[in-house]
Amino acid sequence: MVKKYSNPYFIAAIAVIGGGLFGFDISSMSAIIATESYKCYFDQSIDGTCMGPRPSVQGGIVASMAGGSWAASLFSGFLSDAIGRRRAVMLATIIWVIGCIITSASQNIPMLIVGRVLNGFCVGICSAQVPVYISEIAQPSKRGRLTGLQQWAITWGILIMFYISYGCSFLSGTKAFRIPWALQMIPAIVLFIGMIFLPESPRWLALRGRWQECERVLILTHGHGDEYSPWVGRELQEIHEWVETENGSWRSGYYELLTPKYLNRTHIGLFTQIWSQLTGVNVMMYYITFVFRSAGVDSSHLLLSSSIQYIINVVMTIPALIWIDRIGRRPALLVGSTLMAAFMFANAGIFAVYGEDAGPDGVDGTREASFVVKGNASKAVIACSYLFVASFAPTWGPVSWIYPPELYPNHLRGKAVALATSGNWVFNFALGWFVPPAFVDIQWRVYLVFASFCVAMTVHVFFLFPETAGRPLEETNQMFSDHEKGIKYLGTPAWRTKNYYSRSVRMEHGEDLAK
Known part of the structure; x- marks a missing residue:
């Protein structure tokens, strides 16, 4: 038997x-689409001037990955329920290798x-099921x-990959993008x-009735090898109670997520992923070279x-990893969307006041850079772009993956997160295709579009997104349940829900909360 790490x-x-x-x-796309090697090899200009694919086609090339992700994320719910979270991820890696061979x-x-x-x-598959796998195996705190x-x-x-692509951009010919x-x-x-x-x-094992394996995993990961750990016993009991309640209902389909019982949390999980794309982060990631042109x-x-x-982006994600459980999900989302709206509005204002039309060929042959600013205005655009990313990285970036798996019962989690993630990929696909021609057609007004979305998501989160930090997954489900003892979630406004980080830490250390 292969040793399992705990x-x-x-x-x-x-x-x-x-x-x-x-x-x-x-980054393999954002770094490569601006290189001469790529633009000349996939050139669609009439006169052969190496201007690359047409804006709409370039958008389609970028969006094709998101299109595949959307289809696979929906299917991944059935896949991970059938063969397990771990095997689903392993199958995905094989598909990735095949895709890389064809692409290169x-x-x-x-x-x-x-x-x-x-x-x-x-x-x-990975974007939908890795968060499910980690959330089902991690301690609440x-x-x-x-x-x-x-x-x-x-x-x-x-x-x-950006620096690999940057280094390879100095190579001649197709090696610049094939490597x-x-x-x-x-x-x-x-x-x-x-x-x-x-x-x-362990929760997938429990739903399959493999209780001995489930207990071994909990002892391994939560009890640090101690089979008498009070936290393991408490966790196992809660899982047992919920599995008995669900009674094989893991076989249910996506339709159950649209029933009145689950529709509220389905909409919250789905919009968490949709809003994460509508922040405008795609503009700053896939098409940052167009922005800076x-x-x-x-x-x-x-x-x-x-x-x-x-x-x-890397550095500013670290604060979320350290403090996201203490701070909670709601504050991070609200602060992030507010700041991003401010920087998007700032960029729009700078281009509107100081920008100049760059002509049909754009800046240096980049048609998507159809509007240009210079001098101090240029520095301000770059600064706002950096600050936008610094606002997204510790907030909507990680929380959009953390939050959805916490909303659902065990038997629906795989499919529910798959559905939520599919929303991410639908809008990733749409925006990947929309942004290049939008930069040509509506120019700087693209920033106004995303700034407006950021304002809308701030309002949405404040009124409808409850706090889930620190709660065991089974308890989070109980918070939503209409049959919760004495109090219904719908009677507790989202802005009054609490972060139970401190309580969960005490539980993990075996403290009696009744004292």
Whole structure:
């Protein structure tokens, strides 16, 4: 029998490599689409001037990954319920390797899109099921921190692949993009091997009636090997009670999420992921080179200037990993959306007042950079772009992965998070396609669109998103249940719900809360 590792940080560190794959894809495109090698090889200009794919086609190339992710994220709910969270992730890595082979060998745009769709299948499965796996295996007081590692892995994937792509951009010919796309296989292989040594989700095992294995995993991960740990006993009892209540209902389909009993939390989980895309973070990640072209950054400094925001993204995610369980989900979401709205409005205002039309060919042949600012206004746009990322990184970035798995009962969690994540990928797909032509057609007004979304999400979160930090997963479900003893969740306004971090820490140390 293969040895299973029990350290929750090690388990999460391996599992979130799946998030790192998404990060690899983001920067492998954002760094490469501005290079001459890419634009000349996939050129669609009539006169052969190496202007690259048309804006709408470029949007389709980027969006194809999100399209595959959307389909796979929905399917992943059935997949992980059938074969387990761990095996679902392992299957996804195999798909990723196949996609990377096709992408790196692409001879034309259709072949490139096929490879990216396959990569999307992997990312869709991992993005939906890795947070489920970690949330089901983590202790309540560490659940936010460990699930938030998903976002940190994404930021590291973006940063590492960006510099790999930046280094390869100095190579001649197609090696400039084929090598980075091929190197993306390495983390997937590491993830596959690492998952062999991780335990299965105890809650998935319990739903399958494999109670001895479930208890062993809880002893391993929550009791540090102590089978008499009071926390293990309490956790096992709560899981047992909920499984008896659910009584095999894990076989239910997505339709149950749309019934009156679950519709409220379904809408909350779905909008958590949708809003995370409508913040405008796609503009600052996939298309940052277009933004900085519009800010007057020349070709020699473009990739280097863009990389600074990826460093900010990595560093600013760390505060969330340290304090997200203490601070709670609601404060992070509210502060993040407010700040992002301010910086988006600021960019729109700067372009509106100081911007100039760059003409049909854009800045230096980049048609998407159709509006340009110079001098101090340019510096202000770059600063606001950096500050936007610094606001997203510790708030909506990690919390959009942490929050949805905490909302649902055990039997629906896999499918519910898959549905919520599918919302992420639908809007990722739409925005990936929308942004390049939008930069050409409505120019700086793109920033106004996303700023308005940030205002809307602030209002939505304040009134309808309850706090879930610190609660065991079964207790969070009880908070939502209409049959909770004495108090209904619908009678408790979201802004009055509490963070139970301190209580969960005491429970994990075996303290009697009745004292």
